[in-house]
Amino acid sequence: MSDDSRLSRFVQSTARKAGKQYGEAKRAYRSARLQHGLPTDDAGRAKIVCRRYAEKRTANIDDQGHPACFEAGHPDCEGCAEDVREGRIETW
DSSP states (O other): OOHHHHHHHHHHHHHHHHHHHHHHHHHHHHHHHHHTTSOBOTTSOEEEEETTTTEEEEEOBOTTSOBTTOOTTOHHHHHHHHHHHHTOOOBO
């Protein structure tokens, strides 16, 4: 195996690893940006008051502003997601 071949494989694998790390960092940044301004627990989950069940809960917020407990089409969940995106969700 030539040195050029090894160098090429090394560069390709390093670039792949860097690309994966970049993607993970980008997703983490988006999630943190959406949760910014909301109080969080030690695991980084937003502390919100669920509109559907009127209870305190912690939830990760996705890129679209949906809490992990979000159920599409449910009026309380849709309103909650809108409030999260607008920064007016009730917190604790």
